[in-house]
Amino acid sequence: MSERTLVLIKPDGVQRGLTGEILRRIEAKGYTIAELTMTTATEQQLAAHYAEHEGKPFYRPLVDFMLSGPLVAAVVEGNRVIEGFRSLAGSTEPTTAAPGTIRGDLGRDWGEQVQKNLVHGSDSPESAAREIEIWFG
Numbered sequence: 432m433s434e435r436t437l438v439l440i441k442p443d444g445v446q447r448g449l450t451g452e453i454l455r456r457i458e459a460k461g462y463t464i465a466e467l468t469m470t471t472a473t474e475q476q477l478a479a480h481y482a483e484h485e486g487k488p489f490y491r492p493l494v495d496f497m498l499s500g501p502l503v504a505a506v507v508e509g510n511r512v513i514e515g516f517r518s519l520a521g522s523t524e525p526t527t528a529a530p531g532t533i534r535g536d537l538g539r540d541w542g543e544q545v546q547k548n549l550v551h552g553s554d555s556p557e558s559a560a561r562e563i564e565i566w567f568g
């Protein structure tokens with residue numbers, strides 16, 4: 432049974448020229464890129480995408496960061512890809528994300544109110560279905 436997840440290469444990843452490197456890691460792992468687009472997020476998309484974080488201190492900085500430039504959205508497919516992409520991405524804070532992961536190898540803390548950590552990956556099948564709808568309709 433194949434599974435689908437929503438991956439975002441956040442504006443920091445695009446701005447730093449890491450789109451190819453991040454997609455390379457996804458493909459090298461053996462997952463399939465089923466959909467791929469570059470877009471600039473809207474407030475409405477981000478309010479839906481990050482609804483679980485509304486009211487947290489980093490919410491507005493997070494939304495402003497996600498609005499700061501183009502991002503790449505992808506639907507990635509494969510058996511256990513939700514768990515597998517989160518493993519490739521590494522933990523939320525780039526400072527402590529394990530070396531070998533996208534965030535651990537390519538990210539750092541820039542001393543800002545939001546952690547700029549290069550990628551988003553859905554955290555459950557329910558989130559994946561909801562988020563794919565937000566970004567791909």
Ligand code: DAT
Pocket residue numbers: 484489493522523544545546547548550551552554
């Ligand atoms: P993840 O992206 O690892 O699923 P999350 O869903 O908890 O993490 O948070 C969404 C994004 O918000 C995360 O990628 C970076 C930012 N963020 C989370 N916690 C933060 C914090 N304590 N301080 C600053 N930014 C944070």
Ligand code: MG
Pocket residue numbers: 554
């Ligand atoms: Mg999350």
